[in-house]
Amino acid sequence: MKILITGGxxxxxxxxxxxxxxxxxxLADYGDVPGIITEKYAFSTLGVLNKDSIAHILLNxxxxxxxxxxxPLQRYEVEPLAKSAVLFGEYGIQVLLPDADVVTGYLSDEKQQFQYFAVYIHGDCIFSSEENFAPKKLSASFNGVFGYDNANDLKLFTI
Structure with missing residues (x-):
């Protein structure tokens, strides 16, 4: 599987x-990005930032x-990508975000530094940076990377 993480x-x-x-x-970002390629990861540029066409740039x-x-780790990418997730899905690309109608509830009002983060795919926690994390099964539509200090208060892991 090939995974794109923005904000590289x-x-x-x-x-x-x-x-x-x-x-x-x-790992991709807008503007200048180091040209590093290894067996497990690489860096790439997404070109010039144009916030009006984020979903189009990322789909291409x-x-x-x-x-x-x-x-998507850039905060300004979250809502456009959540709204375009069905289109991405038609091309076989999974957008790892909560559904568009609830995504804003997982955004923090300010930049936060979290002690831990967890990755959820279809309601299952596939990874947590906290060793003793005991995740509960969530809705099958629950996707994303979430930062937290308290496991009951998950917020999207954004830049």
Whole structure:
């Protein structure tokens, strides 16, 4: 599986890579990005930032790079991608976000530094940075990467 993590120039993106040790991870960002390619990961540029066409830019990039799953870390990408998740799905690309009608409830009003993060796919926690985390099964439509200090207060892991 090939996973795209946006905000690739940020330390949060690098932290998130450890959740996917058996997948190829493409760390991408807008503007200048270091040209590094390894067996398990690579960095790539998404080109010039244009917030008015984020979903279009990312869909084109995902199709071109044969991406299977996208994890948007930039806050300004979250709502446009959640609203476009069905379109991405038609191309076989999973957008790892909660449904568009509830996604804003998982956004924090301010930038936060979380002690832990967890990755949920179809309601199952597939990874947590907290060793003793006991996740509960959530709705099958519950997807995303969430930061938390308290497991009862999950917020999207954004930059």
């Amino acid at each position: 120039n940020n330390a949060k993106a690098l932290k998130l890579m450890k959740a996917f040790p058996s997948h190829f991870v493409l 990039f995902c199709i071109t790079e044969a991406i299977d799953c996208i994890i």
